[in-house]
Amino acid sequence: MAKPAATVAREADLADGKTPPKQFGPVFKAASGPAGWADERLGLASLGKHNLRKIFPDHWSFLLGEIALYSFIVLLLTGVFLTLWYQPSMDETTYDGTYQLLRGVTMSQAYSSTVHISFDIRGGLLLRQMHHWAAMLFVAAMICHSLRVFFTGAFRKPRELNWLLGVGLMGIGLIEGFAGYSLPDDLLSGTGLRFVDGLIRSIPLVGTYIEFFIFGGEYPGDLIIPRLYMAHILLIPAVILGLIAAHLALVVYHKHTQYPGPGRKESNVVGYPLFPVYMAKAGGFFFIVFGVITLMGALMQLNPVWTYGPYTPNQVTAGAQPDWYMGFVEGAIRIMPNWEWHIGGTTWSWNIFLPGVGLLTALFVIMGVYPFVERWVTGDKSEHHILDRPRNNPTRTAFGVAAMTCYGFFWMGGGNDIIATHFHVSLNNVTYFLRVAVFVGPVLAFLITKRICIGLQRASEERLLHGAESGIIIRHPSGGYEEKHTPITAEEAYTLTQHKEYVPITVGGDGTDHNGVSKRDLGKQKRRALATRFYFGDNLRKPTRAEIEEAAAHFDHDGANGHGHGELEDGHSNGHSNGHSNGHSNGHSNGHSNGQAAIGSDRDDLETADR
Amino acid sequence: MSGTDDGPDGNNLPEGRDPRGELTQSRSVGGLVTTDDPRFPVADPGMEEHLPRLTDVDEKAAKRAERQVTTMFGLVPVFAIAFVVIYFAVPKTMTIDFGFLHTSALHFGLGTTLGMAILLIGIGAVQWARQLMADQEMVDERHPAVSSQADREEILAELEQGVEESQITRRKTMGYALLGAIGVVAVPFVIFLADLGPIATKKVRARTIETTIWKAGVRLVNDVTFMPLKPEDIQIGQLVNGEPANLQDLEGVERQQAMAKSPIIVVRMDPNDIKIPASRRDWQVNGILAYSKICTHVGCPISLWEQQTHHLLCPCHQSTFDLGDSGVVVFGPAARSLPQLPITVDSEGYLVAREGFTVPVGPSYFERDSRHDYKQGEN
Numbered sequence: 002m003a004k005p006a007a008t009v010a011r012e013a014d015l016a017d018g019k020t021p022p023k024q025f026g027p028v029f030k031a032a033s034g035p036a037g038w039a040d041e042r043l044g045l046a047s048l049g050k051h052n053l054r055k056i057f058p059d060h061w062s063f064l065l066g067e068i069a070l071y072s073f074i075v076l077l078l079t080g081v082f083l084t085l086w087y088q089p090s091m092d093e094t095t096y097d098g099t100y101q102l103l104r105g106v107t108m109s110q111a112y113s114s115t116v117h118i119s120f121d122i123r124g125g126l127l128l129r130q131m132h133h134w135a136a137m138l139f140v141a142a143m144i145c146h147s148l149r150v151f152f153t154g155a156f157r158k159p160r161e162l163n164w165l166l167g168v169g170l171m172g173i174g175l176i177e178g179f180a181g182y183s184l185p186d187d188l189l190s191g192t193g194l195r196f197v198d199g200l201i202r203s204i205p206l207v208g209t210y211i212e213f214f215i216f217g218g219e220y221p222g223d224l225i226i227p228r229l230y231m232a233h234i235l236l237i238p239a240v241i242l243g244l245i246a247a248h249l250a251l252v253v254y255h256k257h258t259q260y261p262g263p264g265r266k267e268s269n270v271v272g273y274p275l276f277p278v279y280m281a282k283a284g285g286f287f288f289i290v291f292g293v294i295t296l297m298g299a300l301m302q303l304n305p306v307w308t309y310g311p312y313t314p315n316q317v318t319a320g321a322q323p324d325w326y327m328g329f330v331e332g333a334i335r336i337m338p339n340w341e342w343h344i345g346g347t348t349w350s351w352n353i354f355l356p357g358v359g360l361l362t363a364l365f366v367i368m369g370v371y372p373f374v375e376r377w378v379t380g381d382k383s384e385h386h387i388l389d390r391p392r393n394n395p396t397r398t399a400f401g402v403a404a405m406t407c408y409g410f411f412w413m414g415g416g417n418d419i420i421a422t423h424f425h426v427s428l429n430n431v432t433y434f435l436r437v438a439v440f441v442g443p444v445l446a447f448l449i450t451k452r453i454c455i456g457l458q459r460a461s462e463e464r465l466l467h468g469a470e471s472g473i474i475i476r477h478p479s480g481g482y483e484e485k486h487t488p489i490t491a492e493e494a495y496t497l498t499q500h501k502e503y504v505p506i507t508v509g510g511d512g513t514d515h516n517g518v519s520k521r522d523l524g525k526q527k528r529r530a531l532a533t534r535f536y537f538g539d540n541l542r543k544p545t546r547a548e549i550e551e552a553a554a555h556f557d558h559d560g561a562n563g564h565g566h567g568e569l570e571d572g573h574s575n576g577h578s579n580g581h582s583n584g585h586s587n588g589h590s591n592g593h594s595n596g597q598a599a600i601g602s603d604r605d606d607l608e609t610a611d612r
Numbered sequence: 613m614s615g616t617d618d619g620p621d622g623n624n625l626p627e628g629r630d631p632r633g634e635l636t637q638s639r640s641v642g643g644l645v646t647t648d649d650p651r652f653p654v655a656d657p658g659m660e661e662h663l664p665r666l667t668d669v670d671e672k673a674a675k676r677a678e679r680q681v682t683t684m685f686g687l688v689p690v691f692a693i694a695f696v697v698i699y700f701a702v703p704k705t706m707t708i709d710f711g712f713l714h715t716s717a718l719h720f721g722l723g724t725t726l727g728m729a730i731l732l733i734g735i736g737a738v739q740w741a742r743q744l745m746a747d748q749e750m751v752d753e754r755h756p757a758v759s760s761q762a763d764r765e766e767i768l769a770e771l772e773q774g775v776e777e778s779q780i781t782r783r784k785t786m787g788y789a790l791l792g793a794i795g796v797v798a799v800p801f802v803i804f805l806a807d808l809g810p811i812a813t814k815k816v817r818a819r820t821i822e823t824t825i826w827k828a829g830v831r832l833v834n835d836v837t838f839m840p841l842k843p844e845d846i847q848i849g850q851l852v853n854g855e856p857a858n859l860q861d862l863e864g865v866e867r868q869q870a871m872a873k874s875p876i877i878v879v880r881m882d883p884n885d886i887k888i889p890a891s892r893r894d895w896q897v898n899g900i901l902a903y904s905k906i907c908t909h910v911g912c913p914i915s916l917w918e919q920q921t922h923h924l925l926c927p928c929h930q931s932t933f934d935l936g937d938s939g940v941v942v943f944g945p946a947a948r949s950l951p952q953l954p955i956t957v958d959s960e961g962y963l964v965a966r967e968g969f970t971v972p973v974g975p976s977y978f979e980r981d982s983r984h985d986y987k988q989g990e991n
Contacts, residue, residue, distance in 0.1 A: 056752035093864065099704065123699055126716070127723045159757035192912060195872075196928065199910025199975040209817065209977045214808040219820040220872055220911075223865045224809075256754055264659030270752045271659065278745050285737030292731025299723020314872035315835060315855070315905065317913045319927040334910075334945060335929045341947035341976060343983040348976045352945045353910060384756055418930060428930055429943055491644050491657040498654045546653040550641040 057279050058259035058272035062149045067283060069142035070245065071290040072135040079132040080234060086122055088114040089184065089230035091223040100307050108311030111186040111226050116307050131298030136178050138294060140326040143171045151401050154389035155258045156372040158382070163251040168368045170244050173237060175326055180233040182324050186226055191312025192321050194225065203353035221314060260388050261499040263492035267386050320419060332414025333360045336435045378532045379503050392461070393500040395454030396536045402450040403443035410439045451539065458541040461497045464489050466544055466552040488556045502543055505534040659749060667743045677743035684736035691729035698722055817979065824874045826953060826968040831857040832878060832902060840962045841878060843897050849919045852878040853905065856965070873973050875905035875913055876953055878963070879935055881922055886936035889991045895954035897963065902953040903939050904973040907931055909946035911974045924950070940988040948976060949986045
């Protein structure tokens with residue numbers, strides 16, 4: 002309607018040499034009043050101009066952390082509703098609600114109100130189950146997210162501090178989950194609390210004192226539920242919220258990491274803008290997570306506390322187990338030999354302290370220090386924004402899989418009685434097996450994973466130098482067969498060679514700069530040389546430019562025919578591919594390692610000098 | 613924030629850039645651009661060509677996507693209204709039975725309607741983003757996390773000026789006094805915690821974790837019916853969960869605390885099948901023995917009884933005790949034997965405690981040396 006007028010105005014402006022006023026869409030016309038009002042008070046325009054169209058890369062594995070965040074929001078929402086009816090009191094009461102089987106039973110108000118929420122508050126059971134499922138998902142997503150970050154090397158500079166924040170979130174998340182699990186005061190969670198009582202008591206020197214402090218006297222007392230409630234709904238969520246805020250602020254500041262690929266560089270981030278794409282995608286994903294948790298709460302029963310009955314200290318159920326995320330600690334406690342020390346009138350309960358406090362501490366300390374250990378090995382001081390493909394750092398990947406294996410066996414230990422009864426095997430043998438498996442399993446997993454990674458490196462090299470298998474078998478007039486190979490795209494070739502390559506350093510050779518090193522420094526260097534050999538010694542070296550050019554030229558000459566490299570024809574295949582792979586993987590890596598080490602370390606020094 | 617054009621970083625020869633943006637000499641062979649950087653032999657070919665989606669080129673497909681999204685959003689109020697109707701209309705007692713599946717109709721109805729309402733918002737928004745919003749990948753430049761040298765110098769200068777203006781360098785004692793004051797003021801808040809619970813001194817331990825309400829003459833009663841136990845009521849191989857008769861005198865917290873320590877297992881075994889050390893000969897009545905029910909590992913009540921082997925298994929961590937051998941540990945993480953309660957028969961023929969437990973029940977703790985507790989083979 003207004004079009005002709007606008008055109009006239011534009012022409013007039015142009016004639017005057019002025020820029021025409023920008024025409025905004027209907028959304029802006031509607032919002033300009035309130036937006037202007039707010040901007041005059043908050044300076045929203047300056048605040049938003051850098052961040053509104055911030056770029057985030059796209060990949061499914063980046064959603065894991067989002068799941069954790071969204072389930073935490075669901076936890077806050079459903080938790081607020083639950084506090085409206087839950088009574089954090091251990092005072093005794095007699096149940097007289099809808100659930101007939103418990104009528105007339107003496108129980109704590111905590112348990113009674115939990116059963117009340119489940120049966121007498123409309124939708125109460127839904128809220129309770131949503132809350133519990135969200136908690137399960139929260140911990141699971143955090144663990145998967147941390148594995149993604151670990152295996153892709155996203156914890157490297159400049160993100161070490163964010164990794165530590167994440168480790169803290171996971172540790173506190175476990176405690177928060179356990180505190181919430183204890184609140185219903187049913188027979189199962191009460192047994193869990195009793196275990197915690199024994200766990201605290203096992204701490205050398207101060208255990209008994211801490212136990213009396215936490216329980217306000219002798220177990221069970223009447224304070225632990227109110228105290229856990231305070232921790233569960235106030236103290237720990239506040240800490241988690243603070244850590245999440247810092248975690249996300251750092252993600253925004255560092256900008257998200259991205260996977261290697263064409264156009265992806267250490268100096269850029271490729272993806273879609275926050276507004277509108279990520280607001281829709283991430284916002285939509287929040288509702289998806291929320292909706293799925295709601296459906297899980299509706300359709301999948303979880304922790305039916307009314308069947309367990311109220312907690313009484315002289316009862317227990319068979320098959321007693323904690324929530325799954327505490328299973329590894331439970332397993333460690335179960336398979337631990339019964340070691341106790343007696344020193345000068347004291348008892349040191351290693352049988353509880355080591356697998357309980359010791360294992361939890363070890364897990365989080367190892368996670369916390371790993372980025373710094375790897376940095377010491379690589380000596381790499383540069384920033385990393387391109388993610389590693391797990392195969393390109395076989396030792397790290399193998400460490401991760403070894404740790405997962407160890408965790409898995411401990412976790413299995415948490416269900417050793419279930420395994421024994423379901424598979425009709427001896428409980429004792431399951432336990433003896435796991436005692437060995439938690440040590441041997443990770444070593445085997447390490448070796449196997451490392452070999453698989455190096456095998457995958459060879460597969461990548463194969464694609465790079467020999468192209469992709471086309472699936473077309475050609476028969477030669479001589480009777481031999483070969484498969485036609487087609488060259489891979491430049492994009493893929495770049496992706497396959499984009500990773501930073503580390504090489505083992507040598508000491509005393511020509512590889513390192515050691516002008517006047519002291520004995521102690523030499524020892525340090527030797528240790529580091531050993532570590533680099535352990536980390537990178539078995540890596541396949543990237544093909545050189547000459548090799549890649551030769552391979553590319555090869556394709557060029559043979560045209561579309563693609564002179565076979567994976568020939569079925571015997572003589573040819575041996576002569577060519579064996580000769581090549583020997584020359585490459587052995588000769589190349591050994592021959593080049595010294596020379597490249599010099600380049601590598603010089604480069605790293607240069608990078609720091611640039612600062 | 614630029615578009616997709618990669619400028620000089622792309623295919624332009626002879627210069628290429630490695631992933632860190634450093635210049636390299638490149639040349640093109642067989643469609644592949646290589647570089648002279650030994651670490652990054654293949655040059656960045658630049659961003660992949662953007663392929664339009666069906667919805668970009670076909671307005672019909674776009675319309676279809678729009679209809680899908682609108683339908684999903686449109687169904688949300690339907691589910692929300694259904695939720696409200698179900699909330700008020702479906703009685704709490706109504707159930708749904710479908711084969712082996714069994715659930716409350718109200719719970720099921722509320723959950724599925726709410727879940728679908730929330731889920732459809734999410735799926736609709738993601739579908740909108742995937743099908744209709746621009747899907748051109750864009751590039752942001754990164755900046756190193758470190759501040760620029762100029763910023764560093766400026767902040768150092770400002771800090772120095774501030775320190776100077778505060779005069780702290782000239783009046784150091786004052787600064788130390790402030791630090792000390794802030795440090796010390798934390799002490800009262802730590803002290804607040806001292807009343808979290810009693811300090812577990814020797815005296816406190818002696819009247820709490822080191823003792824139970826068992827004493828000489830207290831009858832053994834069934835832990836559910838509180839009927840006193842008679843030897844002739846217990847058959848060989850039978851196990852009875854017991855409590856002291858005086859548990860009924862306690863109320864509230866004290867009762868809970870007593871119940872956490874005083875439960876016992878009363879078993880009758882053939883005296884010829886079991887080992888009874890000389891020192892414990894008069895702790896039993898014709899093969900009836902009483903043990904603490906509280907596991908010496910972390911304190912679970914033990915309950916799984918293997919009649920033929922005389923083994924008692926803890927369901928929490930599978931510590932196994934041999935009740936035919938004074939409760940010694942035969943398997944699992946527990947380190948101490950199960951404490952045995954000396955019992956006898958009173959004048960009316962009921963089982964009573966000869967005395968209280970001779971050692972503390974439950975998990976070990978640091979302050980007590982448990983090495984002298986009963987071990988296998990002792991007399």
